[in-house]
Amino acid sequence: MVELIKEALHVSVSDPVATSMNFLNEVAGRYPEAISLAAGRPYEGFYEATDITRYIDIYLEYLRERGVDPRRALMQYGRTNGQIHDLIARLLATDDGIVVAPEAIAVTAGCQEAMVIVLRALCAGPGDVLLAMSPCYVGITGAARLVGIEVVPVPEHEGAQGVARVAREVRAIGKNPRALYLVPDFSNPGGDCLDLPERHRLLEIAQAEDLLILEDDPYGLFGLDDRERPKLKALDTQQRVIYLGSFAKSCFPGARVGFLVADQTVVDASGGRTLLADELSNIKSMLTVNTSPVSQAVIGGVLLESKFSLRAANKAKIEFYRQNLRALLSALQEHMPAGITWNTPAGGFFAVVQVPLVADEKLLEISASEYGVLWTPMSFFYTGGEGSHSLRLSCSYLDQAQIEEGVRRLARLIGERQ
Amino acid sequence: MVELIKEALHVSVSDPVATSMNFLNEVAGRYPEAISLAAGRPYEGFYEATDITRYIDIYLEYLRERGVDPRRALMQYGRTNGQIHDLIARLLATDDGIVVAPEAIAVTAGCQEAMVIVLRALCAGPGDVLLAMSPCYVGITGAARLVGIEVVPVPEHEGAQGVARVAREVRAIGKNPRALYLVPDFSNPGGDCLDLPERHRLLEIAQAEDLLILEDDPYGLFGLDDRERPKLKALDTQQRVIYLGSFAKSCFPGARVGFLVADQTVVDASGGRTLLADELSNIKSMLTVNTSPVSQAVIGGVLLESKFSLRAANKAKIEFYRQNLRALLSALQEHMPAGITWNTPAGGFFAVVQVPLVADEKLLEISASEYGVLWTPMSFFYTGGEGSHSLRLSCSYLDQAQIEEGVRRLARLIGERQ
Structure with a gap:
C-alpha cells in the first residue's frame, strides 16, 4: 500500500x-x-433555509423579465468573472459610494478565493512580498503560503507610517513589496478601525511607495454606531485599492460568494491595455472555472430584494x-x-x-x-x-x-x- | 493612475x-x-431551472429526517471537505464498484479545484513534476501553471509503456515524477479509452515507478455501448489512484460541484498516520474555505432522487x-x-x-x-x-x-x- x-x-x-x-x-x-x-x-x-429557494426564485424572475434563458444562466458553465457583477456594482454605489464599472468586478467562490487570485497575480517572482497589518486574518497568510509568497508584518498600531517604514526596509534588502493587506473596518482579530485622516494618509503612502492596497471588508456594516466610515476604495482616486468583498456576514456564509474589485489598468510590452479584473479571470478560470451560478442566484436574489442596500436590509x-x-x-x-x-x-x-x-x-x-x-x-x-x-x-x-x-x-x- | x-x-x-x-x-x-x-x-x-429548487427541497427533507438543522447545514460555514461525501461514497459504490470511506472524499468547487488542491499538495519542490497523457485537457496544465509545476507529456498512443519510459527519463535528469494525470475513459481531446489489460498494466507501472495516478473521469458514463469499463480506482488495490470526479456532465455544470477521492495514508516524521484527504483539507480551507452547501444541496438532491445511480438517472x-x-x-x-x-x-x-x-x-x-x-x-x-x-x-x-x-x-x- x-x-x-x-x-x-x-x-x-x-x-x-x-x-x-x-x-x-x-x-x-x-x-x-x-x-x-x-x-x-x-x-x-x-436565517431561514426556505429563504434560499425564495431568493433563487426572485433571481429567476429577474432573468425572465430580461429574456435570459434561466437554464443557461443557472445550470450551464458561466462567465468566468461571474454574472451578478452588475448587481454588485449597484450595491457598492448604493451602500458605499464606490463607483466602478461592472467589468472591474469578479465574483469569486467566497472572499478566500479572491485573496488567492489576487496574490497569485501580483506576486510573480521570489522577491515579491505582501505586507500585511499584524495581527492578521489567517486567511490571507494561508493564501500566501499556498502560492508561495512571503508575508511581511506591519504592526497594526503603527498605522500608515508603519507601512511606509516596512516598505522601505523590504526594498532595502532587495525585495519588492507589491501590496498591503488590511481590514480597515474592525479588523480580525485586532478590532482596529482607521480614522478618516489615517485612511487618506494610507492612500498617500501607497501612492508614494508604489503599493497596491488589498482592502478586505467583511465587517464594514457592523460598526457600533452609524458614523460614516468611507471605504478606502471610495477615497481611491489613483486606483491604488483592490477591494475584497464578502457576503458571509451581510448575507450568509453558505452561499460561498465573494468578489473583488480590480479596476486597475494593465499595460503589456506592446502597449496593449487591459483591465486587471480581466487578467485575473485567467487565474479564476484555472482555479474554479466560474463561481456557482446557483450560489450567485441566491445572492443576486438578496441584492434584488434589498434594492441594492445591504445596509438597509441588515x-x-x-x-x-x-x-x-x-x-x-x-x-x-x-x-x-x-x-x-x-x-x-x-x-x-x-x-x-x-x-x-x-x-x-x-x-x-x-x-x-x-x-x-x-x-x-x-x-x-x-x-x-x-x-x-x-x-x-x-x-x-x-x-x-x-x-x-x-x-x-x-x-x-x-x-x-x- | x-x-x-x-x-x-x-x-x-x-x-x-x-x-x-x-x-x-x-x-x-x-x-x-x-x-x-x-x-x-x-x-x-x-435542464429545467425549476429542478434546482426541487433538488434543494429533496435535500432539505433528507436533513429534516435526520434531525439536522437546515439553517446550519445550508447557510453557515460548513465542513471543509464537504457534507455530501457520504452520498458520493454511495454513488461510487453503486455505479462503479468503488468502495471508499466517506472520509476519503473531499467535495470541491468543481473538479478544477480538486486538480489544484491535489497538485498543490503533491508537488512541493522544484524537481517535482507531473506526467500527463498528451494531448491533454487544458484544465490540468492551467492548474499546474498556477502552482508552478512542470508538466511532462507522455504521448497518449504510447500508453502505459510510455508512462514507464517518461518516468525513467525524468528521474534520469534528477527530477521527481510525483503523479500521472489521465482521463482513462474517452479523453478530452484525444477520445482515447484504455482497455482492461492496459488499465492493469498502468496500475502495475504506477506501483513499479512509485507514481500516483490522477484519474479524471468527467465522461465515464458516456460510452457508445454498455460495455463495462472498470475505473482505475475500482481496480486499485495499492491505493495508487486519486480519483477526480465531476458532476458537470452527469448533473449540470452550474452547480460547480466536483470531488476527489484520496484514501492514501500519509506518514509524518514522528510516525503519525493520517488520511491524504484530511491533509488536503488544509489546502482546501485556504482556497475556498468549503464548497457552497447550497450547491452541495442541489447535487445531494440529485443523488438522493437517483437512488445513488447517476448511470440509471442519465x-x-x-x-x-x-x-x-x-x-x-x-x-x-x-x-x-x-x-x-x-x-x-x-x-x-x-x-x-x-x-x-x-x-x-x-x-x-x-x-x-x-x-x-x-x-x-x-x-x-x-x-x-x-x-x-x-x-x-x-x-x-x-x-x-x-x-x-x-x-x-x-x-x-x-x-x-x-
Missing part, C-alpha cells in the same frame, strides 16, 4: 494556522458544553451585533479581575484581552475542560511568536446571556490561574 | 491556453451564426450523446474529402480530424467567417507545438442536424483550401 511522506508534501498542508484551527475545532468537539467565545461565525437566528443584524459587542465589553468590565486590560473596538465581532498567563493550546484545553469556555489564542494571528499573553474573544455566534456567562467563566480562569 | 506592467504579473495571467480559449470565445461571439463544433459544454435540452442523456457521437462519425464518413482521416472514439464528446492544412487561429477565423463553422485547433492541447494539422470536433452541445451541417461546412472548407 502507498504511504506518502508528509514532509514531501507541500508546506501548505502543514499550515500552522490550519493545525491550530483544527486543534480548536477538535477541543470544541470534545467539550460541546463549553461556551465558544472562539467561533467567529455569524449568528444563525436570522438593520436587525446590525443592531444585534452591536448589542452583542456592547454585552461583551460590559461583561469584561463587570467580571474581569483588576489589572486585566482589553481593547474597545468601534465595531466588528471581536475584542482582544491581555492576560497574565501564557494563552496557549495548553491553557485552552484547561479552559475548555475545567472552566467550560473557549477562546482563540492571539498567537494564531501572528507569524513571529507574538501574542503569547493575549486572546481573542468573539461575540458573533452567541446571544447576550451566553456572552456574559462565557466572560464570567473566563474571568474565573484568569482569577484562579494568574 | 496606477498602471501595472503585465510582464510583472504571474505567468498564469498570460496562460497561452486561456489566451487561445479567449480567442475562440471571441470568434464565436463575432460569428453567432456559425455552428460550433468547438463547444464542449453539455446539451441544455435536459439513461436519456447517455442515449442522446451516443446518437450525437454516431451522427458526428457518420457525417465525417459521408462528407469528408477522400484522404481525410479521423479517430473513432468509443465514447465521450469529441473526435479528432487530421487535415492537410495548418489548423491554426487564422484558419479558424476563415472557417467562422466564410464557412460558418467553429472547431478547436488541436495545438491548444499540446505544450510542445504538436497538433498543427489536426482539429477537435465536439458533438455535445448540438442536435444531430446541426452536427451534420457543421461537418458539411467543415468538409467544404477542407475541400476548397487543401
Whole structure:
C-alpha cells in the first residue's frame, strides 16, 4: 500500500494556522458544553433555509423579465468573472459610494478565493512580498503560503507610517513589496478601525511607495454606531485599492460568494491595455472555472430584494451585533479581575484581552475542560511568536446571556490561574 | 493612475491556453451564426431551472429526517471537505464498484479545484513534476501553471509503456515524477479509452515507478455501448489512484460541484498516520474555505432522487450523446474529402480530424467567417507545438442536424483550401 511522506508534501498542508484551527475545532468537539467565545461565525437566528429557494426564485424572475434563458444562466458553465457583477456594482454605489464599472468586478467562490487570485497575480517572482497589518486574518497568510509568497508584518498600531517604514526596509534588502493587506473596518482579530485622516494618509503612502492596497471588508456594516466610515476604495482616486468583498456576514456564509474589485489598468510590452479584473479571470478560470451560478442566484436574489442596500436590509443584524459587542465589553468590565486590560473596538465581532498567563493550546484545553469556555489564542494571528499573553474573544455566534456567562467563566480562569 | 506592467504579473495571467480559449470565445461571439463544433459544454435540452429548487427541497427533507438543522447545514460555514461525501461514497459504490470511506472524499468547487488542491499538495519542490497523457485537457496544465509545476507529456498512443519510459527519463535528469494525470475513459481531446489489460498494466507501472495516478473521469458514463469499463480506482488495490470526479456532465455544470477521492495514508516524521484527504483539507480551507452547501444541496438532491445511480438517472442523456457521437462519425464518413482521416472514439464528446492544412487561429477565423463553422485547433492541447494539422470536433452541445451541417461546412472548407 502507498504511504506518502508528509514532509514531501507541500508546506501548505502543514499550515500552522490550519493545525491550530483544527486543534480548536477538535477541543470544541470534545467539550460541546463549553461556551465558544472562539467561533467567529455569524449568528444563525436570522436565517431561514426556505429563504434560499425564495431568493433563487426572485433571481429567476429577474432573468425572465430580461429574456435570459434561466437554464443557461443557472445550470450551464458561466462567465468566468461571474454574472451578478452588475448587481454588485449597484450595491457598492448604493451602500458605499464606490463607483466602478461592472467589468472591474469578479465574483469569486467566497472572499478566500479572491485573496488567492489576487496574490497569485501580483506576486510573480521570489522577491515579491505582501505586507500585511499584524495581527492578521489567517486567511490571507494561508493564501500566501499556498502560492508561495512571503508575508511581511506591519504592526497594526503603527498605522500608515508603519507601512511606509516596512516598505522601505523590504526594498532595502532587495525585495519588492507589491501590496498591503488590511481590514480597515474592525479588523480580525485586532478590532482596529482607521480614522478618516489615517485612511487618506494610507492612500498617500501607497501612492508614494508604489503599493497596491488589498482592502478586505467583511465587517464594514457592523460598526457600533452609524458614523460614516468611507471605504478606502471610495477615497481611491489613483486606483491604488483592490477591494475584497464578502457576503458571509451581510448575507450568509453558505452561499460561498465573494468578489473583488480590480479596476486597475494593465499595460503589456506592446502597449496593449487591459483591465486587471480581466487578467485575473485567467487565474479564476484555472482555479474554479466560474463561481456557482446557483450560489450567485441566491445572492443576486438578496441584492434584488434589498434594492441594492445591504445596509438597509441588515438593520436587525446590525443592531444585534452591536448589542452583542456592547454585552461583551460590559461583561469584561463587570467580571474581569483588576489589572486585566482589553481593547474597545468601534465595531466588528471581536475584542482582544491581555492576560497574565501564557494563552496557549495548553491553557485552552484547561479552559475548555475545567472552566467550560473557549477562546482563540492571539498567537494564531501572528507569524513571529507574538501574542503569547493575549486572546481573542468573539461575540458573533452567541446571544447576550451566553456572552456574559462565557466572560464570567473566563474571568474565573484568569482569577484562579494568574 | 496606477498602471501595472503585465510582464510583472504571474505567468498564469498570460496562460497561452486561456489566451487561445479567449480567442475562440471571441470568434464565436463575432460569428453567432456559425455552428460550433468547438463547444464542449453539455446539451441544455435536459435542464429545467425549476429542478434546482426541487433538488434543494429533496435535500432539505433528507436533513429534516435526520434531525439536522437546515439553517446550519445550508447557510453557515460548513465542513471543509464537504457534507455530501457520504452520498458520493454511495454513488461510487453503486455505479462503479468503488468502495471508499466517506472520509476519503473531499467535495470541491468543481473538479478544477480538486486538480489544484491535489497538485498543490503533491508537488512541493522544484524537481517535482507531473506526467500527463498528451494531448491533454487544458484544465490540468492551467492548474499546474498556477502552482508552478512542470508538466511532462507522455504521448497518449504510447500508453502505459510510455508512462514507464517518461518516468525513467525524468528521474534520469534528477527530477521527481510525483503523479500521472489521465482521463482513462474517452479523453478530452484525444477520445482515447484504455482497455482492461492496459488499465492493469498502468496500475502495475504506477506501483513499479512509485507514481500516483490522477484519474479524471468527467465522461465515464458516456460510452457508445454498455460495455463495462472498470475505473482505475475500482481496480486499485495499492491505493495508487486519486480519483477526480465531476458532476458537470452527469448533473449540470452550474452547480460547480466536483470531488476527489484520496484514501492514501500519509506518514509524518514522528510516525503519525493520517488520511491524504484530511491533509488536503488544509489546502482546501485556504482556497475556498468549503464548497457552497447550497450547491452541495442541489447535487445531494440529485443523488438522493437517483437512488445513488447517476448511470440509471442519465439513461436519456447517455442515449442522446451516443446518437450525437454516431451522427458526428457518420457525417465525417459521408462528407469528408477522400484522404481525410479521423479517430473513432468509443465514447465521450469529441473526435479528432487530421487535415492537410495548418489548423491554426487564422484558419479558424476563415472557417467562422466564410464557412460558418467553429472547431478547436488541436495545438491548444499540446505544450510542445504538436497538433498543427489536426482539429477537435465536439458533438455535445448540438442536435444531430446541426452536427451534420457543421461537418458539411467543415468538409467544404477542407475541400476548397487543401
